[in-house]
Amino acid sequence: MESLLSSSSCATLFKPKLISPIAPKFNPKSFNFKSKYPLTNKPAARFAPLKVANSPAETTVSDNAIPAQMKAWVYDDYGDVSVLRFDGSVAVPDIKEDQVLVKVSAAALNPVDFKRRFGKFKATDSPLPTVPGYDVAGTVVKVGSQANSLKEGDEVYGDVNEKALEGPKQYGSLAEYVAVEEKLLALKPKILDFAQAAALPLAIETANEGLERAGFGPGKSILVLGGAGGVGSLVIQLAKNVFGASRVAATSSTGKLELLKSLGADLAIDYTKENFEDLPEKFDVVYDAVGQCEKAVKAVKEGGVVVVLTGAVTPPGFRFVVTSDGSALTKLNPFLESGKVKPVIDPKGPFPFSQVVEAFSFLETGRATGKVVVYPIP
Ligand SMILES: NC(=O)c1ccc[n+]([C@@H]2O[C@H](COP(=O)([O-])OP(=O)(O)OC[C@H]3O[C@@H](n4cnc5c(N)ncnc54)[C@H](OP(=O)(O)O)[C@@H]3O)[C@@H](O)[C@H]2O)c1
Numbered sequence: 001m002e003s004l005l006s007s008s009s010c011a012t013l014f015k016p017k018l019i020s021p022i023a024p025k026f027n028p029k030s031f032n033f034k035s036k037y038p039l040t041n042k043p044a045a046r047f048a049p050l051k052v053a054n055s056p057a058e059t060t061v062s063d064n065a066i067p068a069q070m071k072a073w074v075y076d077d078y079g080d081v082s083v084l085r086f087d088g089s090v091a092v093p094d095i096k097e098d099q100v101l102v103k104v105s106a107a108a109l110n111p112v113d114f115k116r117r118f119g120k121f122k123a124t125d126s127p128l129p130t131v132p133g134y135d136v137a138g139t140v141v142k143v144g145s146q147a148n149s150l151k152e153g154d155e156v157y158g159d160v161n162e163k164a165l166e167g168p169k170q171y172g173s174l175a176e177y178v179a180v181e182e183k184l185l186a187l188k189p190k191i192l193d194f195a196q197a198a199a200l201p202l203a204i205e206t207a208n209e210g211l212e213r214a215g216f217g218p219g220k221s222i223l224v225l226g227g228a229g230g231v232g233s234l235v236i237q238l239a240k241n242v243f244g245a246s247r248v249a250a251t252s253s254t255g256k257l258e259l260l261k262s263l264g265a266d267l268a269i270d271y272t273k274e275n276f277e278d279l280p281e282k283f284d285v286v287y288d289a290v291g292q293c294e295k296a297v298k299a300v301k302e303g304g305v306v307v308v309l310t311g312a313v314t315p316p317g318f319r320f321v322v323t324s325d326g327s328a329l330t331k332l333n334p335f336l337e338s339g340k341v342k343p344v345i346d347p348k349g350p351f352p353f354s355q356v357v358e359a360f361s362f363l364e365t366g367r368a369t370g371k372v373v374v375y376p377i378p
Contacts, residue, residue, distance in 0.1 A: 066101065066141055068092055071378045072175035073356045076129040078119030081360050090131065093171040093179040100150050100182050101142035106198035106350070106375035107173040108135035109363045110230065111310075112164050117360075126170040133173030134159045134324075136180065137188055137197035138377075147182040157197040158185035159205060159324035174356060176378050186329035189336040192343065195350045199343035199371035200234075204332060206322040207234040210307040211243050213320055214285045218244030223276065223299055224265075226289035228256040230371045231309065233263055233344040235287045240264035241340040242332065249283065251276055251290075256369060263344070293317040344370025353377045 072090040075083040095101050113132045116125060137157040140150050150156065160180045161168040171178060188197045216222065222239045226232040227250025239245040241264065249267035250260045260268040269276050277298035284304045286296040291311030300306055306317035313319045335341040350373040351359035363372045 066092060066177070070176035071353070072131045072171075073133075074129050074131055075117060078117060078122065078128075080118070081114075081357050081364070083117065084132075084357050084360065086354075086356075090171075090175065092177045095142055095144045095179045096181075097144045097146035098181050098183070099144045099179045100140045100147050100156075100185070102136055102138040102156060102178050102180055102185075103141045104136055104138040104173055104176055104178055104377045105194035106137045106373060107133045107377060108198045108200075108202075108230075108374065109359055109372045110134055110202050111363065112202070113172075114360055114364050116165075116168065121165045121168075124166050126167050129170075131169075131171045131175050133175070133178070134161050134164070134168070135198050135201045135203075136160055136173035136178055137194040138178075141177070144182070150182050150185065155188040155194075156185040157188045157194075157201055158326055158329060159201040159322075160184060162324045164202070164321050164324070174353075174374065174377075182326070184324045184326050186326045186333060189333050191337050191339065195345065195373050195375040196343045198375065199230075199345050199373050200336075201324070201329060202322060203230040203371060204234045204238070204341075205324060205328050206231050206309065207238050208242075208328050208332065209320065209322055210287055210309070211235065211238055211285075213318070214287070214305050214307050216243050216245070216285050219246045220284040221245065221247040221301075222249070222285045222287060223283040223296075224248065224250040224287045224289065225276070225292055225296060226251065227260045227263070227265060227268070228252040228369050229289055230344075230368065232287070232289045233259070233370050234341070235289065236260065236263040236265050237341045238332075238335075239287075242335055247283075249276075249281070259344075259369065288317070345373050346370050349373045350375035 069089045070092045071088050074085055074087045077083050117132060140152055140154045140156055143152060160173055160178055162184055222245050224232050224235045227236050236248055236250050240248050248265050249269060250265040251269045251271045252260055253272050254270050257268040257270055277295040282301040283299055284301055286300050287307045288296045289309050293306055293308045293311060293314050296306045297314050297317060308317045308319040346369045348362055353374060356374055359372050359374055
C-alpha cells in the first residue's frame with residue numbers, strides 16, 4: 001500500500017505524457033455552432049460561442065494560441081453515467097476580470113460530481129448542459145485584468161467551485177480549459193506532478209476545513225470514518241502531521257488497513273469485523289466521511305464533536321459544505337513539498353481522458369482508495 005503514496009511510485013502507475021500548455025490554433029470559421037447545439041426547449045445554447053477578439057477585461061499575451069473550441073465531457077440531462085458524452089467542439093470559456101484560464105493537465109473526480117449529475121443539487125445548480133469537474137491541475141494561459149498574483153505559465157491546482165453546491169460552474173475541469181477565480185488556485189507544489197496535484201484540492205480542503213471547524217489541535221485524538229477514501233486519507237495525514245494529533249484511529253475494510261497505518265493511523269479498525277462504536281476508547285473528534293453520524297456520536301468523548309460530511313446529523317455532530325480556497329492550499333503547500341502529506345491516487349487510475357465514464361463508474365462503487373484521477377487531458 002505504501003506504493004500508492006510515494007511520489008516516485010506514482011510515476012510507475014502511468015507514463016506521464018508531456019502536454020504543451022498551448023493548444024493548436026483553432027479556425028472559428030470551420031465551426032458551425034447551431035448544428036452542434038440546435039435550439040430546443042432545453043437550454044442548449046448556453047454553450048455560447050466565445051468571441052474571438054480580446055475582451056477589455058483580459059490581459060493576454062498568447063491569446064492567439066488559445067483555440068475557440070475544446071474537447072470536454074458534457075451532460076445535457078441529469079442521470080447515471082450514460083448521460084455523459086464526449087464533445088470535441090465545446091466553446092472555450094471566457095474569463096472574468098478576477099479569473100484566469102487554465103489549460104487543464106489533470107482533473108480528479110469527487111462524489112459531488114456524480115451526486116450533482118444525478119440532479120441531487122438541481123435547485124442550486126448552474127443550468128444544463130454541464131461540463132463536470134471540480135478539481136484541476138494545469139497551467140495558466142490567460143489572466144484577467146483584476147487577477148494580480150498569477151501569471152501565464154504558472155502551474156496551478158485548485159477546486160474551481162468556491163461553493164460546492166451553490167451555482168457550481170457550468171464549465172468544469174473535465175475539459176481542456178477551465179476559467180477559474182484566481183483566489184481558488186494555488187501554485188502547484190513542485191514535488192508533485194499534475195496528476196498528483198489534481199488528487200488534492202477538494203478533498204484536502206474538506207479535510208482541513210473540517211478539522212479547523214472542529215477546533216482540532218495538538219494533543220487531541222481523532223477517529224476517521226472512511227479513512228481510505230479521498231477525504232479520509234487526507235484527514236488522517238493532516239490530523240497527524242499538520243494539526244498535531246496525539247492519536248489517530250481510522251476505519252476501512254480489511255484490505256486497506258495497512259494503507260491507514262502508512263498514512264499515520266495509530267489504530268486501524270476493520271469495519272467488517274469490529275464495530276468502532278463498541279470500542280472502549282473514545283475520541284475528542286470523530287470525522288465521519290461515510291455517513292454514520294448516529295454511530296459516530298457513541299465514539300466521541302464528552303465535550304467532543306463529530307464532523308459530518310454526508311447523511312443525517314445527530315448532536316454533537318455538525319455538518320458543513322466545503323468552501324474552495326486557494327489560500328488553504330498555499331498554507332498546506334509546505335507539508336506537501338516536504339512529503340509529510342501525500343496525495344493518494346487509486347491504482348486503477350489515472351484514467352485517460354477517453355475513460356471518464358469508466359472513472360465515474362469506478363468512483364460510484366464507493367470503493368475507491370484515495371482519489372480517482374483523470375490524466376492526461378486531453
Ligand atoms: N460536505 C462536504 O463538503 C463534502 C466534501 C467532500 C466529500 N463529501 C462527502 O463525503 C463522502 C466521502 O467523500 P470521499 O471523496 O472521501 O469519497 P470516496 O473517496 O468515494 O470514499 C470511498 C471510500 O469510502 C470507504 N468506505 C465506504 N464505506 C465505508 C464504511 N462503512 N466504513 C469505512 N469506510 C468506508 C471505502 O473503503 P472500503 O472499500 O474499505 O469500504 C472507500 O475507500 C461522500 O459522501 C462525499 O460526497 C462531502
